[in-house]
Amino acid sequence: MSEENRRYALAERPEGLIDDSTFTLETGPVPGIGEGEALVKVKWISIDPTNRTWIGEEPTYLPPVQIGETMRALGLGEVIESNNDNFPVGSLVNGLTGWSEYTLISDSNPLMVVPEAAKTAPPASLLGILGMTGCTAYFGMLEIGDPQEGETVVVSAAAGAVGTVAGQLAKLRGARVVGIAGGPGKCAWIVDELGFDAAVDYKANDWKQQLKDATPDGIDVDFENVGGEIMNQVFGRLNINARVALCGLISGYNATDRPPDLTNFHKLLINRVRLQGFIILDYYARFGEAIRELSEWVSQGKLKSEQTVVEGFENLPDALNMLFKGENKGKLVVRISD
Ligand SMILES: NC(=O)c1ccc[n+]([C@@H]2O[C@H](COP(=O)([O-])OP(=O)(O)OC[C@H]3O[C@@H](n4cnc5c(N)ncnc54)[C@H](OP(=O)(O)O)[C@@H]3O)[C@@H](O)[C@H]2O)c1
Numbered sequence: 001m002s003e004e005n006r007r008y009a010l011a012e013r014p015e016g017l018i019d020d021s022t023f024t025l026e027t028g029p030v031p032g033i034g035e036g037e038a039l040v041k042v043k044w045i046s047i048d049p050t051n052r053t054w055i056g057e058e059p060t061y062l063p064p065v066q067i068g069e070t071m072r073a074l075g076l077g078e079v080i081e082s083n084n085d086n087f088p089v090g091s092l093v094n095g096l097t098g099w100s101e102y103t104l105i106s107d108s109n110p111l112m113v114v115p116e117a118a119k120t121a122p123p124a125s126l127l128g129i130l131g132m133t134g135c136t137a138y139f140g141m142l143e144i145g146d147p148q149e150g151e152t153v154v155v156s157a158a159a160g161a162v163g164t165v166a167g168q169l170a171k172l173r174g175a176r177v178v179g180i181a182g183g184p185g186k187c188a189w190i191v192d193e194l195g196f197d198a199a200v201d202y203k204a205n206d207w208k209q210q211l212k213d214a215t216p217d218g219i220d221v222d223f224e225n226v227g228g229e230i231m232n233q234v235f236g237r238l239n240i241n242a243r244v245a246l247c248g249l250i251s252g253y254n255a256t257d258r259p260p261d262l263t264n265f266h267k268l269l270i271n272r273v274r275l276q277g278f279i280i281l282d283y284y285a286r287f288g289e290a291i292r293e294l295s296e297w298v299s300q301g302k303l304k305s306e307q308t309v310v311e312g313f314e315n316l317p318d319a320l321n322m323l324f325k326g327e328n329k330g331k332l333v334v335r336i337s338d
Pocket residue numbers: 047048049050132133136157158159160161162163180181182183186225226230246247248249250251252278279280281322323324325326327328329330331332
């Protein structure tokens with residue numbers, strides 16, 4: 001293999017948004033395969049808010065990426081050389097490819113072969129609605145939030161990858177769904193295109209009033225993606241026996257200051273609220289069941305999916321910052337190669 005491999009290595013831990021000094025772009029030989037290994041040409045890389053949490057000092061549900069290591073990320077690629085019958089040449093695989101143009105499948109990095117039935121789906125949606133993102137919305141909304149017909153559900157970061165799916169799933173359950181998103185364009189889109197019942201533009205001065213107006217009967221399910229003052233205001237409107245599916249706290253991922261006080265935290269006690277944080281990796285064994293059902297709903301036109309595609313390996317760092325500037329609609333992916 002004469003071609004070269006480019007990878008982004010972590011150079012220093014960022015404070016706030018990542019910048020030019022966070023990663024170094026390194027070029028080296030394409031890795032050779034050993035016994036039982038396979039070589040993958042990476043085609044798509046998933047950009048996820050959790051990528052930012054992996055490069056902080058503090059361990060999360062995975063150990064931090066170490067200085068000099070390839071940036072960790074989910075991706076999709078094709079096996080181009082193989083010493084492993086489970087990964088024949090030509091197989092489409094997904095898993096932790098990292099920010100690298102080529103990656104090895106080995107005992108320490110087992111990727112998953114994309115099932116035959118899913119291969120007809122657009123590749124970017126295999127990282128989105130039919131991948132980890134869709135599963136997060138599926139288990140978080142349907143099992144933890146568990147919305148019932150007629151209940152009021154609020155979804156924050158509602159125009160993003162997980163939020164778009166979570167909101168539509170609650171609609172399928174017959175709930176009244178309110179999305180919180182940044183800007184009038186995204187708010188109109190989730191209502192007009194995705195069928196949310198109402199939207200709250202948290203960037204508008206009157207957003208707290210908008211939240212009250214959109215939830216006249218209070219809130220039964222909070223699918224929480226953001227945290228901070230948005231979560232605090234939602235907590236203030238939770239009904240008796242409400243559920244909070246605590247999926248993410250994106251407003252804090254780049255924060256250098258202490259988060260603001262949750263002045264409405266007492267509502268959880270007064271109203272007997274059940275709050276459950278969850279990490280989707282814990283549901284890995286059940287991904288098949290979720291993806292089967294999500295695929296059916298997509299093919300029946302009951303669920304819509306949207307992707308924002310950034311072109312080119314060299315744009316990975318800028319793409320990660322897009323999530324924190326609200327520059328994506330639906331799932332954000334980077335196309336690496338054809
Ligand atoms: N628990 C799990 O296993 C799991 C798995 C996947 C994702 N997640 C979490 O789910 C959440 C959504 O992830 P995603 O992949 O679907 O990303 P995403 O929603 O597609 O992208 C992030 C969106 O968050 C919004 N945002 C960014 N900074 C914000 C801030 N300070 N305040 C309010 N909104 C802000 C932006 O939309 P606006 O334009 O509307 O601001 C942005 O488009 C994240 O918190 C993520 O960590 C959790």
